[in-house]
Amino acid sequence: MRFFLIFLLTVTYSFGATVVKVDERYQDSTKCQTCHKRIVNEWKNSWHAKSHFQNDEYFRKSMEYVSRKTRKSLNSVKIECATCHNPRITVTKTTQDYEIAAVMGLSKGSKVDKAVNDDSIDEGINCVVCHNVDKIHDEYDEKKRGMDRVEWTPSGTMTGPYSDAKSPYHKTIHHDFMDKTPNRLCFVCHANDRSTRGLVFTNMEKEYKGEQACVECHMGPRKQDVAATFSFNGEKKIRTVRNHGFMGAHFESMWEGALSLSIENKNRDILVTIANPQPHNIPSGFGGRELILDITYKDNKGEVIDTKTISLTTKYTRKREKPSTPHMAKAQSKDMSIPAKGSKTLRIEKIKGTKSVDVKLSYKLVNDEVKGLLDLEDPIWSKKFPITQTTIKVL
Numbered sequence: 001m002r003f004f005l006i007f008l009l010t011v012t013y014s015f016g017a018t019v020v021k022v023d024e025r026y027q028d029s030t031k032c033q034t035c036h037k038r039i040v041n042e043w044k045n046s047w048h049a050k051s052h053f054q055n056d057e058y059f060r061k062s063m064e065y066v067s068r069k070t071r072k073s074l075n076s077v078k079i080e081c082a083t084c085h086n087p088r089i090t091v092t093k094t095t096q097d098y099e100i101a102a103v104m105g106l107s108k109g110s111k112v113d114k115a116v117n118d119d120s121i122d123e124g125i126n127c128v129v130c131h132n133v134d135k136i137h138d139e140y141d142e143k144k145r146g147m148d149r150v151e152w153t154p155s156g157t158m159t160g161p162y163s164d165a166k167s168p169y170h171k172t173i174h175h176d177f178m179d180k181t182p183n184r185l186c187f188v189c190h191a192n193d194r195s196t197r198g199l200v201f202t203n204m205e206k207e208y209k210g211e212q213a214c215v216e217c218h219m220g221p222r223k224q225d226v227a228a229t230f231s232f233n234g235e236k237k238i239r240t241v242r243n244h245g246f247m248g249a250h251f252e253s254m255w256e257g258a259l260s261l262s263i264e265n266k267n268r269d270i271l272v273t274i275a276n277p278q279p280h281n282i283p284s285g286f287g288g289r290e291l292i293l294d295i296t297y298k299d300n301k302g303e304v305i306d307t308k309t310i311s312l313t314t315k316y317t318r319k320r321e322k323p324s325t326p327h328m329a330k331a332q333s334k335d336m337s338i339p340a341k342g343s344k345t346l347r348i349e350k351i352k353g354t355k356s357v358d359v360k361l362s363y364k365l366v367n368d369e370v371k372g373l374l375d376l377e378d379p380i381w382s383k384k385f386p387i388t389q390t391t392i393k394v395l
């Protein structure tokens, strides 16, 4: 019996994340605002701040879909997804007893329901997620992500890029992954995103080309400013700082120059080449994103003869080839993304009487199939973000 107990303990220890409760003084960004106002304001507009079921319709409906299809309670799915989306949650597992109680509507007031609905996690990936990471276990199995891959600092100790920072409000500690090797921090979550069936639909770490720091593009170049408006002797302490906007696919400005387009005549065809100078694939990140090529054929008067649309997206299927969301997928279609620092060339036929062809490249956050399955309503999911366009005279 004793042997069995010890065995159980080690198993729970090595598979479950260790929770460190965050003291109320540090829990949310309003507590940091007095001294780090600029940073708090920048972060508020980021999608890290929206990583919670109340604030991201796509995320919420994806969890509801998983819960319906797996017949697991919604709260246990929320806990699974919290590993990366809400890693300061205080409950990391649900039991069979909980599942039964949840089905019978008797789970209200339970530890699990309280943890899932607690205000302390509704800011998603907030300050005390990144700045309370104390250790990153790169040696762990690559499936372990988010809270299962890190150890937290004691509540009230902020990890940061400086080795000489002093604050009256909190302790500070320097770690290399805050300045020298920041990609390690990003890859805690931006890697090995997998479905409930074990299909890895995104792996930014694997596809990444080169050593460039994610923060160079997603937190902007280093600039000179104060890190905190509070100072001990009234003098401004100028530091190198970065923007906390973490802008990505949801921001039109990020798409300017993200991809380039070139076309050429080739016998009876036109070759369209999409080149990706970025170090990760595009689309990348979350599965179900879509690139769209709109092709317009015009005659010598400039009148439209024909149009064509080509979609570059990945389709997901669950059992018996039924369409699925990335998170319920058993299989996926061929990867249609433009590889990191690479390109893809598509061949399109010339149509008789064509004198010129316009090609327009744009992007959608979610393809129509997944949008339909989840019944996404917010206009952002239908929006077509323009990337670039070009025209060619047909020879």
Ligand code: HEC
Residues within 6 Å of the ligand: 025, 026, 027, 028, 029, 031, 032, 033, 034, 035, 036, 127, 128, 131, 158, 159, 160, 161, 162, 163, 164, 165, 166, 167, 168, 169, 170, 172, 173, 174, 226, 227, 228, 230, 231, 237, 239
């Ligand atoms: C009363 C003012 C005050 C409050 C409130 C405050 N800080 Fe700070 N913080 C500072 C000062 C001062 C520094 C040091 C700045 C410097 O040395 O340039 C600092 C530094 C930091 C650093 C950099 C540490 C390093 O070693 O590189 C981080 C990260 C940080 N704070 C996070 C937070 C977070 C998160 C909160 C909210 C939970 C918070 N701070 C609340 C004053 C404050």
Ligand code: HEC
Residues within 6 Å of the ligand: 046, 047, 048, 050, 051, 052, 056, 059, 084, 085, 087, 125, 129, 130, 146, 182, 185, 186, 187, 188, 189, 190, 214, 215, 218, 219, 246, 247, 248, 249, 250, 251
């Ligand atoms: C604790 C896990 C975690 C860590 C650590 C993390 N991210 Fe994220 N990141 C997420 C999640 C989850 C989302 C999606 C949130 C949503 O859309 O609801 C996201 C979204 C993003 C986006 C997309 C934003 C958009 O507008 O489309 C970018 C860019 C990004 N993160 C960059 C970074 C960078 C750079 C780092 C490292 C400094 C980092 N992340 C660290 C979990 C994390």
Ligand code: HEC
Residues within 6 Å of the ligand: 029, 032, 036, 039, 040, 043, 048, 125, 126, 127, 128, 129, 130, 131, 160, 161, 177, 178, 179, 182, 185, 215, 219, 227, 228, 240, 241, 242, 243, 244
């Ligand atoms: C996704 C991870 C992530 C989140 C969330 C995050 N930070 Fe940071 N923060 C970083 C990284 C990485 C750096 C180091 C940037 C550099 O200098 O290369 C940094 C730097 C800082 C610094 C030093 C000054 C600066 O601007 O570089 C302070 C202070 C700070 N963060 C406070 C905060 C506060 C307050 C919040 C919440 C509103 C927050 N951070 C949210 C990753 C994060």
Ligand code: HEC
Residues within 6 Å of the ligand: 183, 186, 187, 190, 204, 208, 212, 213, 214, 215, 216, 217, 218, 248, 249, 250, 254, 255, 258, 278, 279, 280, 281, 282, 283, 284, 285, 286, 289
């Ligand atoms: C050279 C600049 C550059 C670097 C370095 C870079 N990115 Fe990006 N990233 C972009 C651009 C441009 C986009 C916008 C196009 C897009 O959304 O695919 C983007 C988009 C994203 C998105 C949203 C993708 C989507 O379609 O949902 C995520 C997430 C992201 N980056 C994370 C990272 C992480 C993590 C790293 C480091 C491992 C990184 N990026 C390094 C330029 C960069």
Ligand code: HEC
Residues within 6 Å of the ligand: 047, 056, 058, 059, 060, 062, 063, 066, 077, 080, 081, 082, 083, 084, 085, 145, 146, 189, 190, 191, 192, 193, 194, 248, 249, 284, 285, 286, 327, 365
């Ligand atoms: C391995 C860490 C990880 C886990 C676990 C995880 N996610 Fe994510 N998720 C991410 C990251 C990182 C992003 C941001 C990628 C991007 O923007 O391209 C993201 C983005 C998303 C998005 C896109 C949101 C948007 O606004 O476009 C949805 C939807 C989503 N996740 C659903 C889920 C669901 C449902 C679960 C649980 C079944 C889950 N995720 C579990 C890391 C994770």
